[in-house]
Amino acid sequence: MNDLLLTGLLILIKLGMVLAVLLSMAAYLVLAERKILGRMQRRYGPNRVGFGGMLQPLADLIKLLTKEDFIPAQADKWLFMLAPGLAAVTALLAFAVVPFAPPLEIFGRQLPMVVCDLNVGILYFFGLSSLAVYGVALGGWASNSKYALLGALRAMGQMLSYELAMGLSIVPVILMARSFSLTEIVQAQASAPFALCNPVAFGIFFISALAESKRTPFDLPEAENELVAGYHTEYSGMRFGLFFVGEYLNLVVLGAIITSLFLGGWHGPFLPPIIWFLGKVLAVAFVFIWIRGTLPRLRYDQLMAFGWKILVPLALVNLLVTGGVLLWLGGAS
Amino acid sequence: MASLLFYLLAATALLATLLCITRRSPVHAVIFLINAFFALALMFYLLGAPLIAAWEVIVYAGAIMVLFLFVIMTLDLSPDSQRPALSRGQWAPVLLLFLLLLVSAGLILTFDPASQASVPLFYASPRSFGAALFDRYGLAVEIVSFQLLFAAVGAYYLGRRRKARQAEESS
Amino acid sequence: MNLWRDIKGTFQPFWVTLRYLFKRPVTISYPEQKRTPPPRYRARMILTRDPEGEERCVACHLCSAACPVDCISMQAAEREDGRRQAAWFRINFARCIYCGLCAEACPTMAIQMSPEYELGNRDPLKLVWEKEDLLVDHGGKDPNYHFYRHSGIGVAAPRGGNDDELPPVNIKTNLP
Numbered sequence: 001m002n003d004l005l006l007t008g009l010l011i012l013i014k015l016g017m018v019l020a021v022l023l024s025m026a027a028y029l030v031l032a033e034r035k036i037l038g039r040m041q042r043r044y045g046p047n048r049v050g051f052g053g054m055l056q057p058l059a060d061l062i063k064l065l066t067k068e069d070f071i072p073a074q075a076d077k078w079l080f081m082l083a084p085g086l087a088a089v090t091a092l093l094a095f096a097v098v099p100f101a102p103p104l105e106i107f108g109r110q111l112p113m114v115v116c117d118l119n120v121g122i123l124y125f126f127g128l129s130s131l132a133v134y135g136v137a138l139g140g141w142a143s144n145s146k147y148a149l150l151g152a153l154r155a156m157g158q159m160l161s162y163e164l165a166m167g168l169s170i171v172p173v174i175l176m177a178r179s180f181s182l183t184e185i186v187q188a189q190a191s192a193p194f195a196l197c198n199p200v201a202f203g204i205f206f207i208s209a210l211a212e213s214k215r216t217p218f219d220l221p222e223a224e225n226e227l228v229a230g231y232h233t234e235y236s237g238m239r240f241g242l243f244f245v246g247e248y249l250n251l252v253v254l255g256a257i258i259t260s261l262f263l264g265g266w267h268g269p270f271l272p273p274i275i276w277f278l279g280k281v282l283a284v285a286f287v288f289i290w291i292r293g294t295l296p297r298l299r300y301d302q303l304m305a306f307g308w309k310i311l312v313p314l315a316l317v318n319l320l321v322t323g324g325v326l327l328w329l330g331g332a333s
Numbered sequence: 334m335a336s337l338l339f340y341l342l343a344a345t346a347l348l349a350t351l352l353c354i355t356r357r358s359p360v361h362a363v364i365f366l367i368n369a370f371f372a373l374a375l376m377f378y379l380l381g382a383p384l385i386a387a388w389e390v391i392v393y394a395g396a397i398m399v400l401f402l403f404v405i406m407t408l409d410l411s412p413d414s415q416r417p418a419l420s421r422g423q424w425a426p427v428l429l430l431f432l433l434l435l436v437s438a439g440l441i442l443t444f445d446p447a448s449q450a451s452v453p454l455f456y457a458s459p460r461s462f463g464a465a466l467f468d469r470y471g472l473a474v475e476i477v478s479f480q481l482l483f484a485a486v487g488a489y490y491l492g493r494r495r496k497a498r499q500a501e502e503s504s
Numbered sequence: 505m506n507l508w509r510d511i512k513g514t515f516q517p518f519w520v521t522l523r524y525l526f527k528r529p530v531t532i533s534y535p536e537q538k539r540t541p542p543p544r545y546r547a548r549m550i551l552t553r554d555p556e557g558e559e560r561c562v563a564c565h566l567c568s569a570a571c572p573v574d575c576i577s578m579q580a581a582e583r584e585d586g587r588r589q590a591a592w593f594r595i596n597f598a599r600c601i602y603c604g605l606c607a608e609a610c611p612t613m614a615i616q617m618s619p620e621y622e623l624g625n626r627d628p629l630k631l632v633w634e635k636e637d638l639l640v641d642h643g644g645k646d647p648n649y650h651f652y653r654h655s656g657i658g659v660a661a662p663r664g665g666n667d668d669e670l671p672p673v674n675i676k677t678n679l680p
């Protein structure tokens with residue numbers, strides 16, 4: 001009985017820590033993004049609240065919480081209220097399968113450093129990322145505004161197209177690791193990260209991840225120049241905040257997924273595994289921000305042409321080649 | 334515990350499907366359908382088929398329903414509040430199918446004692462699932478994939494021809 | 505070689521942004537650091553005085569007519585010696601767009617723009633400035649200009665007595 005209690009307590013502590021780290025990382029990524037973009041454009045970025053702007057996320061939170069939560073008169077009320085939550089929750093849930101460190105020996109028992117080690121973990125992540133589009137689509141539709149609707153339509157088309165390339169670029173990883181479980185995929189990369197073994201798949205996955213998270217150069221669903229703010233035009237207060245949090249949670253989660261699929265997860269010399277993992281996630285997030293600071297937005301037909309005419313065929317050929325090479329290697333051994 | 338979950342999920346799926354076919358707004362209908370797919374996926378998971386559960390979510394809820402939603406949103410099907418949901422003539426096939434369902438369910442439950450036994454619980458890991466799919470049902474998989482290929486080529490051909498004709502007209 | 509150019513065009517910017525990340529920002533932290541605007545900077549208006557220390561404004565309403573947002577209002581009055589002045593003169597800086605048309609319209613160079621730009625205020629009513637607030641005791645951009653020394657009614661000098669002025673035409677006779 002006592003044993004069970006201790007296990008439960010450990011799991012609870014783990015969950016709490018994961019949630020706290022994830023949310024604070026998302027909050028501080030907002031600040032980091034604003035700061036880094038500012039410096040890239042030779043500005044300071046936010047530096048008023050707290051030391052060097054360190055309390056800016058808190059100030060933003062207070063602002064968002066105290067703003068009026070406005071629902072447009074003709075909006076579909078229930079869907080309008082539901083959509084932002086959907087956007088945030090899908091991003092949050094997707095982290096559940098990401099292993100962030102090797103299992104920990106504590107009080108004589110093994111505590112796996114992952115919220116839930118599903119044996120179809122990668123498919124679980126993939127399913128949630130394909131569900132993430134609903135938050136955007138329903139939010140845009142329910143707002144009953146043409147800008148929001150156009151943003152939602154764009155988001156749906158874009159995410160549907162890039163999901164294909166994303167899925168096809170995951171398959172080589174599964175082939176190489178011979179498992180769907182993210183823990184086993186990470187363990188398979190003990191000698192060399194898959195980004196080195198299969199750089200093409202890495203590139204395709206990275207680009208599709210950018211498109212899935214609706215970040216520049218693929219941020220057409222919220223293109224400010226023509227759609228005001230895209231799907232969240234009509235949102236205000238904390239509902240907008242949830243969309244926002246969802247977006248940055250997505251950034252963290254995609255960083256974590258890229259880390260575990262291609263960059264070798266927690267593996268790394270000298271430093272403790274958790275540091276390696278966090279460092280890699282932050283590095284990926286920095287590259288995302290860097291790309292945002294550098295590249296302009298694509299046109300919609302360019303986006304679609306790039307997705308269907310370049311990424312998908314490339315991913316298919318890559319899958320074929322990887323399969324062939326693996327068969328050849330397997331046959332030799 | 335598992336059976337309780339199963340009944341809960343089954344009830345959810347049935348209810349969601351029922352709500353889906355009675356909604357006037359097509360977007361709401363799609364949302365309830367997604368709900369039903371979710372319940373189904375969880376049921377698959379409960380029955381020991383995590384792979385199928387994942388595919389159910391990814392393919393049906395994640396891709397096909399998004400396409401449905403996309404088409405509905407571009408068509409702007411506003412709910413028509415004047416029109417009754419179904420005219421009397423349209424009710425007939427619904428009733429007929431419902432009766433058929435009822436009768437067959439009754440027949441199965443009364444005449445086949447084997448179906449009353451609970452489903453043997455086994456666990457289909459992705460590996461064994463793949464092995465079964467490509468070893469035992471390899472031919473079927475190949476046929477289906479060829480059909481998909483035909484469909485893809487056909488769609489490509491249709492899209493292609495229209496473009497050529499447009500170019501002809503404009504020249 | 506288009507492809508090569510495209511690839512280069514995609515990846516070169518990354519180097520640029522990375523370099524800029526470590527450069528000093530060109531912006532300044534405003535309330536702590538302040539820029540000195542150039543002397544001809546067009547911020548809030550002042551009412552200047554002529555070299556003799558009198559108010560230059562003759563309450564001709566030209567500035568208020570020129571103002572595109574109608575934020576200048578005044579009441580004309582006359583002193584005992586016949587010199588015109590504004591009884592009150594009011595600029596609503598909450599509406600002013602700092603276009604400078606008033607300063608251009610003014611025939612006496614009374615209203616001028618000054619480089620003082622820090623007008624921020626939480627109460628819009630505090631942005632309505634009266635003549636007393638606007639008046640300064642210098643001549644602004646052209647300290648030597650004196651309207652009544654060039655034209656106008658005989659206040660500073662008898663009519664036609666200024667150097668660049670002809671004596672007034674006698675309209676009662678047509679003899680040369």
Ligand code: SF4
Binds near residue numbers: 575599602603
């Ligand atoms: S600067 Fe322009 S807006 Fe302001 S008072 Fe003068 S004329 Fe009016």
Ligand code: SF4
Binds near residue numbers: 563565567568578614
């Ligand atoms: S400020 Fe100049 S333009 Fe305005 S009333 Fe006075 S003299 Fe006339």
